[in-house]
Amino acid sequence: MAKFYSVGVGAGDGSYITLGALRALEQADIIAVPVKKYGEKSTALEIIRKEFDTDKKEISELEFRMSGDTKVREESRRNSSEKIISALKDGKDVAMITLGDVSVYSTCTYVHNAVKNAGFELEIIPGITSFCAAADKAQISLCEGNESVAIIPSLKSNLLEKYIADFDTVVIMKSGNDTDVISDILKKYGLENNAIVSSCIGMENEVIEKIQKGKSYGYFTTVIVRK
Amino acid sequence: MAKFYSVGVGAGDGSYITLGALRALEQADIIAVPVKKYGEKSTALEIIRKEFDTDKKEISELEFRMSGDTKVREESRRNSSEKIISALKDGKDVAMITLGDVSVYSTCTYVHNAVKNAGFELEIIPGITSFCAAADKAQISLCEGNESVAIIPSLKSNLLEKYIADFDTVVIMKSGNDTDVISDILKKYGLENNAIVSSCIGMENEVIEKIQKGKSYGYFTTVIVRK
Incomplete structure (x- = not known):
């Protein structure tokens, strides 16, 4: 069959x-x-x-x-x-x-x-997820030892604030147009240098960098906030 | 070099x-x-x-x-x-x-x-994570549409109760000896049929099944609770 x-x-x-x-x-x-x-x-x-x-x-x-x-x-x-x-x-x-x-x-x-x-x-x-590829390219861990990770499908600001309090790492998928709001929230918690934006991994227009306010990214964008 | x-x-x-x-x-x-x-x-x-x-x-x-x-x-x-x-x-x-x-x-x-x-x-x-391999073998999604996932390193019962309230899916890594406690917690929330245990994926002694009380699994065990 x-x-x-x-x-x-x-x-x-x-x-x-x-x-x-x-x-x-x-x-x-x-x-x-x-x-x-x-x-x-x-x-x-x-x-x-x-x-x-x-x-x-x-x-x-x-x-x-x-x-x-x-x-x-x-x-x-x-x-x-x-x-x-x-x-x-x-x-x-x-x-x-x-x-x-x-x-x-x-x-x-x-x-x-x-x-x-x-x-x-x-x-x-199975396939390699964007958040694993992004963490590996950025040479950071998603989780070590006793740490926990939250994965959310896109930015919902109240959830981001809640989850960065509860988790060591928060992965925000499809967040290319939300980087300004994410930046503002992170600044409030002194975490503005703790977020990596990854976009179009492995493609010609690949971006892996610290989050920058005022910059917009494409659809295939994942932000990793690591406390 | x-x-x-x-x-x-x-x-x-x-x-x-x-x-x-x-x-x-x-x-x-x-x-x-x-x-x-x-x-x-x-x-x-x-x-x-x-x-x-x-x-x-x-x-x-x-x-x-x-x-x-x-x-x-x-x-x-x-x-x-x-x-x-x-x-x-x-x-x-x-x-x-x-x-x-x-x-x-x-x-x-x-x-x-x-x-x-x-x-x-x-x-x-990058490599294929155990929780992706387990979900794919069990033919379930970890997340769809607007859903969120929590990944925790091992069972801490208060966290499990908190996270099954907040998340659509909770992945509990290295949980081979905690399946009884997990079963009890899930029963309390009417979720006793919503957990997949995976152990030693791709190896001779591979297990992928609904969680069973009274059974102990090995070190490479991941439980996926999907509401």
């Missing part, structure tokens, strides 16, 4: 691809590539192309709309899942690629459930 | 090794292997041996004592760092391997500082 692989390709650099991910790509007949809109560039596809010859595989775009309209989002998820299940029914192994790790803020859950409900085998291949 | 690589090899399975890790191992003249006591088995070394021919490299054990005596711990760290720096001074590239990711509860910081202070270049290669 055909198999579905959900593959984390890591945080932006081809060197983060795992041997397990490469093997799943080799095994697959179809590489499914999530895009926000058909025809749009896929960062995950660019990453695997650095290390894997995609020409020998069929590439299938899966549209996952980011619309505020729930119906639009759900319809695109349903269409993408049906596309995958149809290929699996044709006996083709499918590997869907996603940035970072599959368990961390990826939109794969809907597809996983649909694939399992249709009776096909699912294997999830 | 010789270079020092700190290499995360992932959570227990050779398939989690990244291309970057393999390249660092290829580049290195010496593979440095942290052990709790000289001559002891190294899980990290066993993992890379599944995918990399270590016979062509010099293997150097580094003792990191887990003694309660700070002086004993510090002395072993100092000795290990001196061993690495001595090899770097001889012009040899050294790759130190560690389980999981280098930024998450690894004992590498001391060595990194020593290597940098001695003027040598340091590169950290």
